Amino acid sequence: MAETMPAIRKMSAQKGLELQEIPIPKPGPHDVLIYVEAASICGTDLHIWNWDDWSANRIKPPLTLGHEFCGTIVETGEAVEHAHPGDYVSAESHVTCGMCYQCRTGQAHMCPKTSILGVDREGCFAPYVVVPEQVVWQNNRDKLTPEVASIQEPFGNAVFVAMNQDLSGQSVAVMGCGPIGLFTIGIARAVGAKAVFATDLNPYRKELAKKMGAHAVFDPREDGDVVERMLDGNGGYGVDVVLEMSGAPPAITSSFQVVRNGGQVVLFGIPPGKVEIDVAEKMIFKNLTVSALNGRRIFGTWYQTRWLLETGVVNVDPLITKTIRMDEVNDAMDLLTSGQACKIVMLPNEGKPHELSGKKKERRADPNITAGPMHH
Numbered sequence: 001m002a003e004t005m006p007a008i009r010k011m012s013a014q015k016g017l018e019l020q021e022i023p024i025p026k027p028g029p030h031d032v033l034i035y036v037e038a039a040s041i042c043g044t045d046l047h048i049w050n051w052d053d054w055s056a057n058r059i060k061p062p063l064t065l066g067h068e069f070c071g072t073i074v075e076t077g078e079a080v081e082h083a084h085p086g087d088y089v090s091a092e093s094h095v096t097c098g099m100c101y102q103c104r105t106g107q108a109h110m111c112p113k114t115s116i117l118g119v120d121r122e123g124c125f126a127p128y129v130v131v132p133e134q135v136v137w138q139n140n141r142d143k144l145t146p147e148v149a150s151i152q153e154p155f156g157n158a159v160f161v162a163m164n165q166d167l168s169g170q171s172v173a174v175m176g177c178g179p180i181g182l183f184t185i186g187i188a189r190a191v192g193a194k195a196v197f198a199t200d201l202n203p204y205r206k207e208l209a210k211k212m213g214a215h216a217v218f219d220p221r222e223d224g225d226v227v228e229r230m231l232d233g234n235g236g237y238g239v240d241v242v243l244e245m246s247g248a249p250p251a252i253t254s255s256f257q258v259v260r261n262g263g264q265v266v267l268f269g270i271p272p273g274k275v276e277i278d279v280a281e282k283m284i285f286k287n288l289t290v291s292a293l294n295g296r297r298i299f300g301t302w303y304q305t306r307w308l309l310e311t312g313v314v315n316v317d318p319l320i321t322k323t324i325r326m327d328e329v330n331d332a333m334d335l336l337t338s339g340q341a342c343k344i345v346m347l348p349n350e351g352k353p354h355e356l357s358g359k360k361k362e363r364r365a366d367p368n369i370t371a372g373p374m375h376h
Contacts, residue, residue: 001074007064008125008329008346015051017065017329025122025130032083032133033075034091035354038146038323039124039346040068041332042154043178048119049333058119066125066346067093067117070139070149072354080133090152092135092298093117109295125326127348137302143310147320147345154343155316156296156305158183161243161268163304164293168192171239173230174214175255176246176269177205179319179342182212184243186314189213197230197239199251202339211318220250227258238263247271256282264289319343325350 001024009020027033045065048055070090073083083089096103096111103111117123117131139149158180172193174181177200188196189212198214200206206217216233218226230239238260244252247269255265256277265288277283283290296302308314321341324332326348335341 005127006326006348008066008326010048010051010059010061010063010065012061013051013056015049017049017333019327019329020062022064022126024128027075027077027080027130029077029079030133031077031130032073032080032089032136034069034071034089034124034129034131035074036069036071036124036127036129036348037351037353038070038150039066039348040147040150040154041066041329041336041344041346042068044119045125046333046336049330050337063118064122064124064126065118066123066129067119068150068153069124069129070144070146070152071124071129073136074128074354076133083133083136087136088139088141088149090137090139090149091117091131092137092302093153094295094298095121095132095135096298098134106297108298125329125346125348137299140310146347146351147323148309148316150345151316151320151343152302152305152309153296154180155183155309155314156301157268158187159304159308160296160301161245161266161293162187163191164266164291165241165264167241169194170241171195171234171237172197173239173242173255173258174198174209175242175244175251176200176248177202177209177217178245180268181243181245182208182319182342183314183316184245185209185212185214186316187308188243190308190313195234195239197233199226199254200246204340205342208318208342220254227254230258240264242266243268245269249275252277256286256288259286259288261286262288264291266290267292268294316343320345323347323351 004021005024006019007022008017011018073087095115096108097113115121162184167188172188174185196214198209198217209217218229220226240263242255242259242265244255244267252275319342323345332344
């Protein structure tokens, strides 16, 4: 193996990313070294590329970006027990402490000491990445292509949002058709929602929403009163469940207007600032159940994700816009900014699988286990 590798790095406090040559990382006693086959670009990566206020306050250059990926384990630390060279894996990007109140009570996704790949520690936009064994997730190569396996993390966010309540036989509104909103539409249809309405301003995303199974998609700028249109489409009644995925203040306001009395509103999108809500009229007097969610359950959501994707119950292929080389990352960021792409997947090793001569061959994933400590 070579001693160095190219990596996509944030080198300074300004817009853009650079391709830099850095040493190939070495796994510690509890770590694994993974040959990266596919790495998906996330909205977080876009924020870091653009160097917005959040990035300026959080990111400490130099840093290798990327946290959504899949690949093959090529080396393990001496204390690793459950992962082996040849395993086809992804990883939970949130490395939690395992000891705090949240970690010990089944809420590891809220661990206050979380360290995130590509944000707080070196990421996966490179031919190799090191992660702790505790976050390794076993994949089945026969059932998940590298492109699909690399997007299990954001898909898991949508699983967390959609399956936090029973959508079977319910009318559902998905406000915002970014990647996670689009995943949510497919999941809602898969679990038996009787009607799924969606809203977005972007024509490209509106078409993707239809491909994912939305019964109707509305643009507030073109279709007039979105609330009225949804009520008409739902037989004159408010919808049972609203999944607010955009964070846009007008969409949040519409969410509380379009939901029926006694219905549910799930808030997932991140607003750019404070949002005013008439709590009495729009929440209390309507007897609403309101949830605010972030991330995904570690690792409960991963098991649900595995079932939805491996069985093909939800087909995410329409949402993978293209695959790219590492040196095309800045162009990819421009494309994502333009709104003409959904998920862009990078192939750091040009799509070539790793050959492990003389080492243990890949094992098929056992649906009942995951490598490393369990968090429930």
